[in-house]
Amino acid sequence: MHENDISYLIRQAAYQVHVALGPGLLESAYEAALMHELRLAGLRVQSQVALxxxxxxxxxxxxxRLDLLVEDKVIVELKTVDTVLDIHHMQLLTYLRLSGHRLGLLINFNVPLIKAGIYRKVNGLTDQ
Structure with missing residues (x-):
């Protein structure tokens, strides 16, 4: 499965988690719920992967530690912050570079609408 297809499924799962739980919980709660949703979607998910x-x-x-690694291809970095800072974006880009993975999603669950909390970062990814 291509990274873009995996990303789509991750975003769908994040939406489902956010609708069910809303903002305001700890990052670990969203991590556990998102892992569950991704596994229900048939994806292989690892949490807290050493890097x-x-x-x-x-x-x-x-x-x-990578918060989540989905299908050994997509890094998911989770946040529950009032404001996503430049350092959060740089953290994910550094994780992509250190790991050699090509796609990562930064997801901040502490937002009224989850679409405003999802950021896509690439490291040499093509649409193929």
Whole structure:
């Protein structure tokens, strides 16, 4: 399945979670609910995936964790903040670069409408 197709399913699942739970909960609650929705959709989902940092050809385990990795292709970084900051966008772009993945979604559940809280980031992704 192409990353774009996976992204569509993730956005649908995020919508379902947001409609059911609304804003104002902890990030961990949305993570658990989103994982459940994605698995119901038939997708493979891993949570809190370790991401080592490679520095001068040495992999260093420095505690970076991907919130969700869907189908081993799409990184999902979850937030529950009043305002998504530039550093949140940069964090996801760095995770994409360090992992070699091509697509990531930054999803902030602390918004009145979920479509306003979803940001797509790419790292060399094509439409093919």
């Amino acid at each position: 080592p940092m490679v520095y001068k050809d040495i992999a260093l385990e420095v505690g970076y």
